[in-house]
Amino acid sequence: MTVPFLQSIIVLLAGIVLIVVLTTKYKIHAFFALIAACLFVGLGLELSLADILTTTKTGFGNIIGALGFIIVFGTTLGILLEHTGATVVLANAILKLTGQQRAAGAMNITGYVVGLPIFCDSGYIVLSSLNNNIAVRTGTAMVLMAASLASGLYAVHCLIPPHPGAAAATATLSADFGLVVLYGMLVAIPTACCGFLWAKYATRNMLAMRPSKQHHVETEQAKRQQLPRIGIAVLPIVIPILLIGIRSFITIDESSLFLLKSLYAIGAPEVALGIGILFAVLGKRNWKRKDFNTLLRQAVEKAGDILLIIGAGGAFGALIAQVNMAEYLSGNNIVSSLGLVFPFMVASLLKTAQGSSSVAIITTATMILPMLGSLGLDHTMGKVCAVLAMGAGSMMVSHANDSYFWVISRFSGVGMSVMLRVYTVATLVMGLVAIGLIYLLYLVF
Template identity: 40%
Template sequence: MALVLILLLLVACIVFSTTKLKLHPFLALLGAALLGGFAYQMPLLEIVKTINSGFGGILGYIGIVIVLGTIIGVILERSGAAITMAETVIRVLGERFPTLTMSIIGYLVSIPVFCDSGFVILNSLKNALAARMQVSVVAMSVALATGLYATHTFVPPTPGPIAAAGNLGLESQLGLVIAVGMLVGSITALAGWLWANRFLKQDDHQLLEEAPSELLADGVDFAELKARYGQLPSATQAFAPIFVPILLICMGSVAAFPGKPLGDGLLYLTLNFLGQPVAALLVGLAIACTLLKGADKRQHFHDQVVSGIASAAPILLITGAGGAFGAVLKATPLGDYLGQSLSSLGIGLFMPFLVSAALKTAQGSSTVALVTTSALVAPLLAPLGLDSEMGRVLTVMAIGAGAMTVSHANDSFFWVVAQFSRMKVTTAYRAQTMATLVQGITGMISVWLLSLILL
């Protein structure tokens, strides 16, 4: 019990220091990581080493993606491509349900793309739609984040659900896992969308640290801003830097799918390489360069890169510090304690949900929660009455629902959403963290109802 109490106190310290003391989140998270190491009685020499490895590990995975995505976003914004994207989406889908539009886009994109990469890639589109439709950027950000999060935890080929399915003996039934995952994911995405709508009419000035982009700056009229760019890029030119990388990542996922549908020759190697987020975004950046205007395009490109790096720097630091905090928690006995305590409850599908939710909340990574819980639960399926094909599928779904619950300070996705949207930390907890709680509970209720029908 003391282990859980320490975690709650650490989270409370982060919230208090960033809101009341106005301490920068980077320092608040590093301080929490250091305090956590002492509180959990880690060996002194291991504390700083764990913080360093956690900081570097998360940036090694998402750091270059954040920088490249930010540079592409700057080019899209300053070339007028973001305005073209907003106008095109509104023309195709209408403007009655802006947050629903954003949620659907996130739901589809995150099937092949990691949720944090997807948020970075789609950030410019989200800002442009918020400005064009004159709705809260917080509502649009939560709608996008929850749409991305839904398929991230339920639908292969995302690594977490694939690993969970493999641990539970469903390697040959991934099609069934995908079908059920898309159903449960759509329900949780709907729950996230409804939560996002709570912020539609709220004043962004009270919820944000600053405007996330010049499109959303105070006093900027969208029509005047549009006229300022002169001739805007075509829809194809505007969307290509975003959707070509997404397509490449999709193709890479298909190539790496179990069973090797595209073989293992040159086509497989090429798509597997270009399907890596960093390679895909480099292609997107090359395409974005065609949007540059003016006579001295080389200098113009240099200026955009400098601006993008400057914008990405604080996001990188905070995301890395969040990774350090999560790494310290992973190195403690907290995860083992929660897993052993909850696995003995014997409450059917709710047991894997609770174990996964406890691990997710404690250490921050949805993928780790999915993999660890599925390995722990696999030998217990028969006593739990889940030792059937559909029982195993629904167990994967229950674990996925737990792996959403909840995203907070030790989760890199929380900081990606908060920092790219420029939310205050208190706003991020009210909007994003609570949204993931609503999604996780809704997902588990959906899985339980399905079990009444299918088991």
Template identity: 40%
Template sequence: MLDLIVLLVLVAGIVLVTAKFKISPFLALLGAAFIGAFAFGLPVEEIIPTITESFGKTLGNIGLVILFGTMIGVILERSGAAIAMADALIKLIGTRFPTLTMSVIGYIVSIPVFCDSGFVILNSLRKAIAKRTGVSLVAMSIALMTGLYATHTLVPPTPGPLAAAANLEVDSHLGLLIGLGLIVAAVSALAALLYANTFLKRDIELLPLPEGEVEESYEDLKAAYGKLPNGFVAFLPILIPILLICLASIAKLPGLPFGEGGLAATLNFIGTPVVALALGLISAIFLLRGNGKLERFNTQIADGITISAPILMITAAGAAFGGVLGKSSITTFLADNLATLGIGIAVPFIVSAALKTAQGSSTVAMVTTSAMMLPLLPALGLGSDIGAVLSVLAIGAGAMVVSHANDSYFWVVSQFSRIPTATAYRTLTPATLIQGVSAFVAVWVISLIML
């Protein structure tokens, strides 16, 4: 019982120092690992090796994958490829169902691009389609926000799901995670879309533009990028890694559909997440146009390293915290008690949702929860590879519940949409609750079929 109290105090401490005192999650998680090691009574000689080995192992397993994925996202954002993808999807889907169009665009763009950046990039498009179709700007904001959010927390190579997969030691099954993640994300986006459509014809008062500020039109935004990349080429940095990873997963199926010869070996190699994302990054180079391509490429790669560094450190620190938990007696205590509850896949969802709601960051919620869950998976009936993959998705679903004032994404959407804060609480926050719960329901149904 004492160990459980220690764990609760540690988690509460992580939430307190990150949410109230704005301490870096990296320091909070690493500090929790050291404090927890002493509090749980680990032998002194084992504390440093446990923390450093867990820290280094995770960086070695997932570091390059997160780095390459972030670099691809930066190039897609800076080159105008995200706009080109949006244009291509508008031509394919049309604007007859504007909220559906925005949700689908967000769903695809956020696979490699952070949801915050994706909303900023696509905000002018949201306003342009709303003006053309005469629907509510709030409905369009909810549709875009939730479309982006769906894949942001559920589909690699977005860093959150990658980090959770590394902590739960299923980063070698990313093909399965991507396939199931796309399905769960689609369910969550659809549920949120139905909610967004309840605001289609509502007249909701928005904040006025600041004095002297003029709204940028979608055409002005496109012009700022110069000549946009070809739509097909714009999708390649996303499609190539996903396709290769999925092919490698198929090649490893029990029936060995590609045999055991050179073809299977080649697919297994190029479908390794590091190689697949490296090839995706190479394809992203063709998105750069005009003079100074090499200089822009180097700048964007440097920016990708800068953006990914905190994510890598938080992920590794979370793994260190998880390593300490794994060596402590708390795992036996929780395993014995959680196993009797019979709620299995709901445990990672509930823990992730609690952490997300309390401290605001989806990434921190996913990293911390996955680090805690690894030693508990067998007791929860989730010890198989498919069980661990579904746990990643349950954690991702929890990491959407709920977005409010302590979440930077809440402010990005509300401020760029000019939605008053009180109205945002009544419109945006329930959307993420609906989205997270519906995603978990989808994960639970899949678990009934596959476990």
């Protein structure tokens, strides 16, 4: 890349502004806004049209390949849970335990627990219908409920193995796995809480949701229909989470037992969600073929819109990843004086630029490995804190080039401008809180 680094940063920021303006002021569909931003950024980086098209298609395809089945199956699961009344049963159970005033906080804690074994994307998709139902039931602003759940999932995703970024960085730096998990869990608790608290503060003047006419109709239908028992209602959510969680702790090879291989296979998020769909069907006894086919068609149509936007976000992220920030920073002579701040800073820049937390952590780990001695981190606690610092950096800042950003937006129905004011700023707060806590840990130990 021969484009000056400053020019690359200016083009990147202008591309993000273009997306915001097109989607908020001119109400252009997010897919077309993201594609327009791809073209703008590509030309600003002095890429040829052929290279822009190739990179855009590759980024689009990679995201669709990674999340396509998960989103379709997750959307189907959510619609079935709504139709069978399972979300009503689960919402009643949660609100009975927490009360309406603490519903958002309860979903933040739920996100933390659920996020320990599974990806934040999968966790949010699985829990989205329940989250939406509670938001309507309690009259809580949807963006608060969305950001609360998302923050809980996101904190553990970025900080704790076996999530891919943290796990890869732990292996790359030869850090103590157990200590990374232990301290990561400790740091993730206040980090997730701060994400929730910021969302609560940012939405303090937003109007609470009012149940729509459609919701009143659905509520009356729910009263008339025979709702599933709590055990049946919870299975479609718990079973996929357990299967995905078990898989994350299994390593297999050719000599592994058949049971382990089977658990590993059905623990794939796509398979686990498919099993969840089968359990969701049990929530209603008398199915009509026409009703069932209609629900499946609605799920596919809803998932199609989501996939287009997420795919375009992946294309945008792949294009601006052409700016090699890691190479620029590693050539700077002042980095050795930054210590723990350096891996945090690099990971945050990479995350902001290309959108993937996992890629940001993995890339940063590879880059700083030979620099551990000069950074003063070439010891047990230094390596552990370096991994966690990269995780903190990979939280910030989640915006239009992050697939998780669009998963939250589309599954919660929250517009981009509100997402940027609430959720994006929440990820900034979370990252800063996390690095502050990690630095304190480093000083103490």
